[in-house]
Amino acid sequence: MDYGFFDGEFISLDEPKVQLEDRGYQFGDGIYEVTRIYNGKPFALTRHLERCRRSLRELRIPITYMDEELTAIHNDLIKKSGIRNGAIYFQITRGCAPRSHAFPDQTVPLLSMTIRESAPDADQQENGIHCILAEDIRWLRCDIKSLNLLGNVLAKQAAHDKGVQGTIQYRKDQNLITEGSSSNFFIVKDDIIWTHPTNEYILKGVTRSILMDELIPKLGYTVVEKAFTPEFALTADEAFATSTSLEVTPVVDIDGHTIGTGAPGSISCALLKAYHELVAKECK
Ligand code: PMP
Helix, strand or coil, X not given: CCEEEECCEXXXXXXXXXXXXXXXXXXXXXXXXXXXXXXXXXXXXXXXXXXXXXXXHHCCCCCCCCHHHHHHHHHHHHHHXXXXXXXXEEEEXXXXXXCCCCCCCCCCCXXXXXXXXXXXCHHHHHHXXXXXXXXXXXXXXXXXCEXXXXXXXXXXXXXXXXXXXXXXEEECCCCEEXXXXXXXXXXXXXXXXXXXXXXXXXXXXXXXXXXXXXXXXXXXXXXXXCCCCHHHHHCCCEEEEEECCCEEEEEEEECCEECCCCCCCHHHHHHHHHHHHHHHHHCC
């Protein structure tokens, strides 16, 4: 059963619990993480908790939840819900205070979490997704996993409006691709993997880090962290997007241009296979 956690209590998802003056609600003043549950176990939780602490530090929200506590709540939610395969969403806001832009003197950060059953889209992984290009109109701290997601929401909606599955964003002033609306983006050209470097223009995805630190070196591929133009991407031999939900999902069409042969490329498929093997090993 889907389940929630709010202000220290386990609750059902339909219980009305938002506090009206929570700064997350009024300003998007908070951070979030999404972790995937496989076989009743959270995957890559240490990396998610590390990024959560970094996001909190960057926004100067006091770190009042220990990793041990967050891990224990993950495990309790899994146990109480009985969910074996799904996703846990959690957010930490700066807390509640009368509405005023600057940080209030004393607020207590507020944690809420949900668990829902879900699974990666096997059909998209097998056949690839079609994407459009859209201008990246987000703020200049995309490295923080903040609750402010309207730029990402509009980018994703643009794909839905066009009847495709994803959006690849590019900065218009630089004519360089950054990332997907909720994923990191990679291309392969002449056996070299390209992806945007980690800076304030992209989120350092946990899945991206697993590929960069573990899977790409293990499979012996060459990767460059270098931004590239939309025009260059259209000439790629392969393209793929990564995220906790997508895992490694091939991109076979961008703005109506076929990428490579139009079928998922061999490097994308090998990375997805290696990712599944890692998940199977970590979440036995
Ligand atoms: N970039 C953005 C903008 C995202 O929202 C996400 C998913 N939260 C990612 C990249 C991928 O991150 P992860 O691999 O940690 O899910």
